[in-house]
Amino acid sequence: MAKIKGLSLFANVGIAEAYLEQIGIDIVLANEIDVDRARFYQDVYKKAHMVCGDITDDAVRTDIVNEAIAQGVDMIMATPPCQGMSEAGLRLEFDPRNQLVSYAVDVIKRVRPRFAFMENVPKQLTTKIRCGDEIVLIPEYIKRELGNEYRFNEHTLVMAKDYGVPQLRERNIFLLVRKDVEDIKWEFPEKQKEITLREAIGNLPSLDPYLRDGMKKTLEVFPDFEKKKAAGLAISKWHYPPTHSWKQVEWMMHTPSGKSAIYNEIYYPQKADKTPVKAHHNHYRRLKWDMPCRTITQNNGVISSLACVHPGREYTTNDGEVLYSDARVLTIYELLIVMSLPLDWPIPEWANDTFIRKVFGEGIPSKLVKEIMLELLRQIK
Secondary structure, three states, X not given: OOOEEEEEEOOOOOOOOXXXXXXOEEEEEEEEOOXXXXXXXXXXXXXXXXXXXXXXXXXXXXXXHHHHHHHOOXXXXXXXXOOOOOOOOOOOOOOHHHHHHHHHHHHHHHHOOOEEEEEEOHHHHHOEEEEOOEEEEHHHHHHHHHOOOEEEOOXXXXXXXXXXXXXXXXXXXXXXXXXXXXXXXXXXXXOOOOOOHHHHHOOOOOOOOEEOOOHXXXXXXXXXXXXXXXXXXXXXXXXXXXXXXXXXXHHHHOOOOOOEHHHOOOOOOEOOOOOEOOOOOOEOEEOOOOOOEOOOOOOOOOOOOEOOEOOOOEXXXXXXXXXXXXXXXXXXXXXXXXXXOOOOOOOOOOOOHHHHHXXXXXXXXXXXHHHHHHHHHHHHO
């Protein structure tokens, strides 16, 4: 069977594409508006042609369409930004970012690929956009524009944890098959066993955080800091200690697995005057060992963000105080694992920690995409 040729719209850095070449799908063309994301993508996928430009620009979009047709693209992946709909965002009514789906639809209509994969957050199902003089739900709009020519999957909500990804991450995915060329139904494959955080990262060396107060303070609090750091780097250059403030680290050292520091009696998030910091119940929260990781967000490098702190392990000090290890966020290496990326995925050397974390939080887990695409390939054999 000849390889499927694909176009990736809103490509970001290509997390979704990580396994596609391996299974017989070549992404020959990609589009991303952000220069740094486009550069990252091109560094990882050197064979693909990256069109760095604004898809809402008619000239850019026409260039994409013309090249896709010339290249013989028969599958389009579209993953528009979700911040306008995300539970972690502000969710403004008629956020202009929600309109971006219409440009993906336009490209699909003009290129007419055999297959299309359209992904976003579950909130997409109840989000409305402007369509001329009308206000319509996004799913209604997509099916109205493409339903005559394409067959859609029956169930569109999917959990990444059901497909080899040690992360909950629910998504809404439309799977389209052109009616006149393929007499198949493209649905989600059979679910797989969940992978817990313990199974995914429980064997990795423990790491103490580096304290912003400097190395002297870090070694004072964590005498084994350098030894643990060396053990982490022996696993991967990406398993290095995150940097945090001492006060936040101290709060988390008194917080057990799965719990939030905001409920601690003494060591709780507080201002200089000792008044409690106002926070969501999932802020300053440790992850749980015996379930998949909670959804990774863009702000996953900050202890105060949504449930992004390492589960930790209980230990007792020489003074008899019960504390919890790994009072830090997940490392880049641990994020590679919970995003189900290949452990040797070639992250460019120029990309900094903050940028890497942000694009990971924006991405769709690689193995989820892989399993859905493998199901398509099984159907068309």
